[in-house]
Amino acid sequence: MTKIKFCGMKTLDDIFAANEIFPEYVGFVFASKSKRYITPAQAEKFRAALSKKILAVGVFVNEKISTVAELLNNGIIDAAQLHGNEDNAYIKNLRRLTNKTVIQAFQFDCALRITHYALSSADFILIDSGAGGGKVFDWNLIKNFRREYFLAGGLTPENVGEAIKLLKPFAVDVSSGIETDGRKDFNKMKKFAEVVRNNS
Numbered sequence: 431m432t433k434i435k436f437c438g439m440k441t442l443d444d445i446f447a448a449n450e451i452f453p454e455y456v457g458f459v460f461a462s463k464s465k466r467y468i469t470p471a472q473a474e475k476f477r478a479a480l481s482k483k484i485l486a487v488g489v490f491v492n493e494k495i496s497t498v499a500e501l502l503n504n505g506i507i508d509a510a511q512l513h514g515n516e517d518n519a520y521i522k523n524l525r526r527l528t529n530k531t532v533i534q535a536f537q538f539d540c541a542l543r544i545t546h547y548a549l550s551s552a553d554f555i556l557i558d559s560g561a562g563g564g565k566v567f568d569w570n571l572i573k574n575f576r577r578e579y580f581l582a583g584g585l586t587p588e589n590v591g592e593a594i595k596l597l598k599p600f601a602v603d604v605s606s607g608i609e610t611d612g613r614k615d616f617n618k619m620k621k622f623a624e625v626v627r628n629n630s
Contacts, residue, residue, distance in 0.1 A: 432594050432630040433601035434623055435487065435580060436608060438466035442479055444614045449481045451623045454601065456484055458507060461491040465612070466605065474506050487511050487533065495520065499527035509533060511556060518551045533580065538567045548577050556603060559583025569596055587621040591629040602626060 436448055437457030448456050458473045459466040468476070477486050488507035490498055492514035501507050509531035510524070521532055534552035538559055547555050557579050559567040566584035578600035581593060586607035593602065608618040 432599055432626055434626050435601055435603040436605075436614070436619060437487075437489065437582075437603055438464075438605040438609075439476060439614070440466055440468060441614070442476065445476050445479045447614060447616045447619055448484060449479075451620055452481070452484065453623060454485060455487050455509075455603075456480065457487045457489050457511065457603070457605070459489045460493065460501075461489060461513065463491075464489075470501060470506060473501070474504075477506050485509060485531075489513055490516075492516065495524050495527065498524060502528045502530040509553075511535060512552070518549075521551050535582075538572070538583070544572060544575055547579075548575075554578060554580060554600065556580035556582055558603075569593055573597060585622075587618055587625050590622060591625045594626060594629045 433455065434453035435455035435457060436453045438459055439445060439456050458468055458476065461467060480486060485508040487509045488501055489511045490513065498510050502510060511533040513535045516534065524532060532552040533554045533556050534550045535556040535558055536547045538557050547557065555577065557572060559565045573596060580601040580603045581597060581599040582603035585593060585602055585604045590602055604622055608622050609615055610618065
């Protein structure tokens with residue numbers, strides 16, 4: 431069964447919606463330049479309201495290792511998703527401070543880079559089309575990629591079923607595809623989850 435990650439949670443209503451729909455993961459964006467940025471204090475409030483059966487993932491871009499580890503070790507997030515220039519040395523140093531799950535994100539640019547993605551020392555990798563641009567890349571180019579990964583980039587309730595049938599990813603990650611006018615849309619969230627579960 432392909433797992434679901436709703437990313438960019440910004441309000442308590444988003445959290446309540448997740449508690450009803452039950453994705454396996456939700457994402458809190460700690461990258462200050464993102465329109466979905468939240469503070470650690472907001473994340474702590476959201477984590478307290480979030481079902482304990484749902485894992486909270488913190489999204490970071492070139493953040494100080496100590497800051498990431500502190501959020502992990504304090505239980506505000508359960509996993510760290512690295513979206514910047516972090517490398518295996520960064521991950522190694524992070525693991526000296528915490529034993530929590532690490533997800534390394536890669537922006538897909540060409541099929542030749544797939545071998546590089548596979549060498550990541552992270553627990554999981556995430557393959558994205560960009561930095562939250564909501565665009566789809568050619569999924570056929572990663573069709574034979576065998577490492578477990580999160581698929582992101584332009585996923586919507588309308589196309590996620592096709593993605594799952596073609597790629598069978600470990601998880602699918604969605605943000606703008608479940609929004610209306612920049613806000614999470616409960617009906618789109620629910621539809622997305624239904625399509626994923628019906629096609630896994």
